[in-house]
Amino acid sequence: MSLGPHADFIVAAYAVTLFVVAALIGWVMLDYVAQCRVLEDLEERGVTRRSLREG
Amino acid sequence: MPMIDLANPTRFLAVVNRVLPWLIAATAILFAIGLFRTMNAPDDYQQGATVKIMFLHVPAAWLGMFGWGLMSIAALGTLVWRHPLADVAGKAAAPIGAAFTFICLVTGSLWGRPTWGTYWVWDARLTSMLVLLLLYFGVLALYWTAEEPGRGARAAAILSLVGAINLPIIKFSVDWWNTLHQPASVFRMGGSTIDPTILTPLLIMTLAFTLLFVTLHLAVMRNEILRRRVRSMRLIQAQELHA
Numbered sequence: 001m002s003l004g005p006h007a008d009f010i011v012a013a014y015a016v017t018l019f020v021v022a023a024l025i026g027w028v029m030l031d032y033v034a035q036c037r038v039l040e041d042l043e044e045r046g047v048t049r050r051s052l053r054e055g
Numbered sequence: 056m057p058m059i060d061l062a063n064p065t066r067f068l069a070v071v072n073r074v075l076p077w078l079i080a081a082t083a084i085l086f087a088i089g090l091f092r093t094m095n096a097p098d099d100y101q102q103g104a105t106v107k108i109m110f111l112h113v114p115a116a117w118l119g120m121f122g123w124g125l126m127s128i129a130a131l132g133t134l135v136w137r138h139p140l141a142d143v144a145g146k147a148a149a150p151i152g153a154a155f156t157f158i159c160l161v162t163g164s165l166w167g168r169p170t171w172g173t174y175w176v177w178d179a180r181l182t183s184m185l186v187l188l189l190l191y192f193g194v195l196a197l198y199w200t201a202e203e204p205g206r207g208a209r210a211a212a213i214l215s216l217v218g219a220i221n222l223p224i225i226k227f228s229v230d231w232w233n234t235l236h237q238p239a240s241v242f243r244m245g246g247s248t249i250d251p252t253i254l255t256p257l258l259i260m261t262l263a264f265t266l267l268f269v270t271l272h273l274a275v276m277r278n279e280i281l282r283r284r285v286r287s288m289r290l291i292q293a294q295e296l297h298a
C-alpha cells in the first residue's frame with residue numbers, strides 16, 4: 001500500500017484520531033474503576049443509599 | 056423488558072452491563088473490516104491517497120453533529136420532563152461529541168493542506184464546525200464548573216437547545232454560501248456521487264465509529280450514574296456525622 005507524496009498528512013491524521021480515541025477509552029475505563037472503588041469503600045464503611053434503606 | 060423500565064437507573068445499569076461486551080465486540084469487528092477495506096481502497100482520481108483521510112474525517116463530522124443532536128433531545132428530557140437519565144445522557148454525550156468534532160477539524164486541516172493548499176479557510180462549513188466545537192466546550196464548562204449540579208444541567212440543556220440551530224447551518228452551509236468545502240457527496244438527492252470502491256469502506260468506517268460512539272456513550276452514562284451515587288452517599292455520610 002503506497003501512500004504517495006502526502007503520506008505524512010495521512011499518517012498524522014490516523015495518529016491524531018488514534019490518540020484521541022485511545023484517550024477517550026482510557027478516561028472512561030479509569031473513571032469506571034475509580035467510581036467503583038469509591039462506592040466499594042463507602043459501602044465498607046456502612047454508608048448505604050436512601051433508596052436501599054427504604055427498600 | 057418494557058422501555059419504561061430503562062428509566063430506572065438501577066435497571067439501566069443492569070442492561071448496560073449486559074449489552075456493553077457485545078457492543079465492544081461488534082465495534083472491534085467492524086473496525087477490523089473497515090480498516091482492512093480502507094487499506095485496500097483505491098486512490099481517488101483527484102485526491103490521490105489523501106482520500107484515506109476521508110475515512111476518518113467524514114465519520115467524525117457526522118458524529119460531532121450526532122452528539123449535539125443527542126444532547127438536544129436529552130435537553131428536552133431535562134427541561135420538560137426533568138428526567139434524571141436525560142441529564143445523564145446529555146452530560147455523557149458532550150465530551151464524546153467534542154472529541155469527534157476535534158478529530159473532524161484536525162483531519163480536515165490535514166486533508167486541506169495537500170488538496171487545497173491551506174490548513175484553514177474561514178468558509179461557512181469550517182467556521183460553523185469550529186463554532187460547534189466551541190459550543191461543546193461551553194456545555195462542558197457549564198457541567199464541570201457549576202457548584203450545584205442541577206443548575207449546571209439546566210444551563211447546559213438550554214445551551215444544547217440553542218446550539219441546535221447550528222446543526223442545519225453546518226449541513227446546508229455548502230448550499231447556502233459559496234464555500235471552498237465541497238457540497239454533500241454521500242447523502243444527497245439523486246444518490247451518492249462517490250465510487251462504490253471508496254463509498255463502501257467509508258460507510259463501514261462510519262458504522263464502526265457510530266458503534267464506538269454508542270458504546271462510549273453508554274459507558275460514560277454508567278460512570279455518571281455511579282458518580283451520582285457516590286455523591287449522594289457522601290452527603291448521607293456527612294449528614295450522619297453531623298447528626
